[in-house]
Amino acid sequence: MGEMEMMMRGREEIEMGEDLTRPLPPLSFSLHHSLLLSHCSSCFSPLPSSPLPPIFPPRFPPSNSNPKILYCSSQCSFSDSPLHFSSAEHHLLCLLPSAAAADSSDLRAALRLLESNPATRRSSSVSRIAGLSTNLHKLANDDEEEVAARIRDGARAMAAARRMRDRDCSGEESEGEEEAMAAAALCAVLTNGVEVQVKSGRTLGVAVYGGGGFSWINHSCSPNACYRISLHSDLQTTSFLPDHETAAMRIVPCCNKETQCGCSYGPRIIVRSIKRIQKGEEVTVAYTDLLQPKSVRQSDLWSKYRFICCCSRCGSVPPTYMDRVLEEISVVNGNSSSSDSGFYRDKATQMLTQYIDDAISDYLSIGDAQSCCEKLDHVLTRGLPDEQLERNEGTSLPTYTYWLHPLHHLSLNAYTTLASAYKTCSNDMLALFSEANENLCVAFDMSRTSVAYSLLLAGATNHLFQFEPSLIASVANYWVSAGESLSTFARSSMWRELIPLSSLSSIIRHNCLKCSLGNKYETGSFHSQVQYEDFAHVSSKFLDCVTDYMQKVWHLLVHGCNHLRVFKDPLDFSWLVTAKYSSMWEICSHCSSNNIGSNSDIYENIPLCEAQGCTTQVRIHLFQLGVHCLLYGAYLSSICFGKHSYLTCHAQNILDTVEHD
Numbered sequence: 001m002g003e004m005e006m007m008m009r010g011r012e013e014i015e016m017g018e019d020l021t022r023p024l025p026p027l028s029f030s031l032h033h034s035l036l037l038s039h040c041s042s043c044f045s046p047l048p049s050s051p052l053p054p055i056f057p058p059r060f061p062p063s064n065s066n067p068k069i070l071y072c073s074s075q076c077s078f079s080d081s082p083l084h085f086s087s088a089e090h091h092l093l094c095l096l097p098s099a100a101a102a103d104s105s106d107l108r109a110a111l112r113l114l115e116s117n118p119a120t121r122r123s124s125s126v127s128r129i130a131g132l133s134t135n136l137h138k139l140a141n142d143d144e145e146e147v148a149a150r151i152r153d154g155a156r157a158m159a160a161a162r163r164m165r166d167r168d169c170s171g172e173e174s175e176g177e178e179e180a181m182a183a184a185a186l187c188a189v190l191t192n193g194v195e196v197q198v199k200s201g202r203t204l205g206v207a208v209y210g211g212g213g214f215s216w217i218n219h220s221c222s223p224n225a226c227y228r229i230s231l232h233s234d235l236q237t238t239s240f241l242p243d244h245e246t247a248a249m250r251i252v253p254c255c256n257k258e259t260q261c262g263c264s265y266g267p268r269i270i271v272r273s274i275k276r277i278q279k280g281e282e283v284t285v286a287y288t289d290l291l292q293p294k295s296v297r298q299s300d301l302w303s304k305y306r307f308i309c310c311c312s313r314c315g316s317v318p319p320t321y322m323d324r325v326l327e328e329i330s331v332v333n334g335n336s337s338s339s340d341s342g343f344y345r346d347k348a349t350q351m352l353t354q355y356i357d358d359a360i361s362d363y364l365s366i367g368d369a370q371s372c373c374e375k376l377d378h379v380l381t382r383g384l385p386d387e388q389l390e391r392n393e394g395t396s397l398p399t400y401t402y403w404l405h406p407l408h409h410l411s412l413n414a415y416t417t418l419a420s421a422y423k424t425c426s427n428d429m430l431a432l433f434s435e436a437n438e439n440l441c442v443a444f445d446m447s448r449t450s451v452a453y454s455l456l457l458a459g460a461t462n463h464l465f466q467f468e469p470s471l472i473a474s475v476a477n478y479w480v481s482a483g484e485s486l487s488t489f490a491r492s493s494m495w496r497e498l499i500p501l502s503s504l505s506s507i508i509r510h511n512c513l514k515c516s517l518g519n520k521y522e523t524g525s526f527h528s529q530v531q532y533e534d535f536a537h538v539s540s541k542f543l544d545c546v547t548d549y550m551q552k553v554w555h556l557l558v559h560g561c562n563h564l565r566v567f568k569d570p571l572d573f574s575w576l577v578t579a580k581y582s583s584m585w586e587i588c589s590h591c592s593s594n595n596i597g598s599n600s601d602i603y604e605n606i607p608l609c610e611a612q613g614c615t616t617q618v619r620i621h622l623f624q625l626g627v628h629c630l631l632y633g634a635y636l637s638s639i640c641f642g643k644h645s646y647l648t649c650h651a652q653n654i655l656d657t658v659e660h661d
């Protein structure tokens with residue numbers, strides 16, 4: 001990665017939702033350090049109850065200490081053990097103090113890269129290893145001492161491990177040469193390494209893919225392709241049989257430099273189109289989160305890859321609508337408000353970021369979901385007053401208050417957290433007081449607020465998706481989450497207490513008469529090229545239906561919630577163009593002043609379950625809305641990741657479960 005002088009182009013015209021490469025093997029990879037004794041170092045699968053140690057070569061007598069890495073099977077141990085020793089990975093693990101070993105995966109991947117590409121030894125230049133740019137001169141002489149030190153110390157440890165391996169034989173290189181090669185390999189891993197993320201998004205390790213293939217695909221903040229990792233064990237169960245590996249690549253490098261073949265095992269990477277790609281057009285992927293504003297993307301890319309992105313989205317003047325709202329903050333000073341006070345923006349951004357981070361860490365680090373919900377709802381509904389400013393410059397000045405735009409990236413983070421934290425609150429409440437009906441009411445209210453936030457998040461990103469089609473992978477994720485949340489809520493046993501006559505089977509036996517999304521899913525024709533090409537049509541059908549159902553259930557989901565009820569329809573954000581979002585919540589001042597306390601800060605004192613509205617009909621609509629979100633999420637996910645991918649299968653599994661309850 002970061003290979004700005006190389007590029008990959010479409011070899012032919014390619015539609016959206018097509019694999020552009022075969023599953024490409026890694027040049028090098030390593031399991032994350034914390035997983036060394038729980039996952040197989042060769043295939044990354046969880047270890048069985050009796051895992052196998054590496055096979056010690058005759059040169060190295062087995063040590064008495066416990067093995068440092070393990071394998072799931074004799075096959076895995078047989079294929080990977082030789083490299084484990086020859087690369088000096090074993091020696092590195094023996095040398096490193098356990099504290100430093102916490103992030104040894106980059107060093108180990110670099111040792112493996114060095115060993116499997118011996119050509120590096122003879123090469124006078126260390127700017128490239130196996131066709132990969134090392135970025136060595138940029139990283140090793142970096143202004144940030146932390147980066148340079150990490151490379152220096154890492155290279156030293158790698159060189160020491162290699163000397164320890166070679167103690168019987170005379171090494172060919174001097175100490176200085178050894179360290180220079182080690183530094184180059186480490187930089188190649190840092191610059192080109194891809195996180196091996198599988199299933200639910202967990203990171204298992206790092207892998208490096210070859211030049212002339214994946215690593216020459218450049219970054220764009222509006223990319224036309226995405227990638228997924230497939231573990232070898234997954235491949236055997238899908239259509240990728242060995243002969244598939246010789247299948248033609250649909251993208252070609254810009255020049256004819258030699259390409260490297262990788263390991264015969266390890267996590268593979270597959271690139272797929274998310275937009276139509278013309279013949280000869282450059283193929284790009286995202287190296288960073290696209291739902292961030294330009295400044296955040298640029299600093300992230302710089303700190304990881306040392307380049308400044310000049311893609312069309314970054315270069316757009318004026319900034320694109322999406323980049324504008326992702327960082328828009330309104331500053332209110334007494335009665336005057338402005339959406340773009342350049343002077344205060346940096347400070348406001350800093351304060352809001354800090355506040356939101358603190359609230360999120362209440363939940364994620366301390367486990368206090370309720371405090372997190374209160375803080376986030378508070379800042380979204382009332383803004384953040386700048387008291388510091390007031391103190392510093394005398395008390396006579398009116399207070400400045402900073403408001404996040406509802407589509408600000410921090411707002412999106414807040415919705416994600418709120419969806420999860422409210423669900424946790426609800427579950428805690430149910431677990432603690434399963435008997436009392438009053439608590440059931442509160443649990444029910446928190447549960448529906450959680451559902452509402454996941455719908456708001458899906459609606460907000462779907463809105464941005466209309467302006468930036470490369471958001472498809474994020475949007476797929478959020479629709480699946482919203483669908484899962486809705487269908488769980490609609491099927492919850494809490495309803496039994498609230499509407500005794502509402503039985504689950506009567507809820508799920510309804511097909512949508514309006515759209516044929518469900519029928520296409522049943523007949524299996526849903527995830528096909530024909531359907532992808534019909535993208536605009538499928539999407540508008542979906543939005544039609546979802547808008548209908550939303551009108552029937554949204555009011556109920558947000559009833560009493562001071563923040564959420566400002567959104568009349570979570571799919572429609574067009575009103576924000578003219579509205580002052582900082583004043584949207586002022587109409588509700590009567591309830592915020594009366595009720596000061598934990599829950600009343602968020603809700604008016606009308607528990608939903610005592611109000612009318614909880615009917616079987618509403619429950620059916622909630623369920624139907626959930627099914628639509630799941631179907632559309634699965635459709636989008638099959639476009640970006642294929643129909644056998646984790647997310648697609650996950651959504652389909654939920655659909656299968658709910659329909660055969």
Ligand SMILES: [Zn+2]
Nearest residue numbers: 040043072076
């Ligand atoms: Zn294995």
Ligand SMILES: [Zn+2]
Nearest residue numbers: 054068069090
């Ligand atoms: Zn070992």
Ligand SMILES: [Zn+2]
Nearest residue numbers: 221309311314
């Ligand atoms: Zn960019």
Ligand SMILES: [Zn+2]
Nearest residue numbers: 512514515545
């Ligand atoms: Zn429908």
Ligand SMILES: [Zn+2]
Nearest residue numbers: 587588590591
């Ligand atoms: Zn009110």
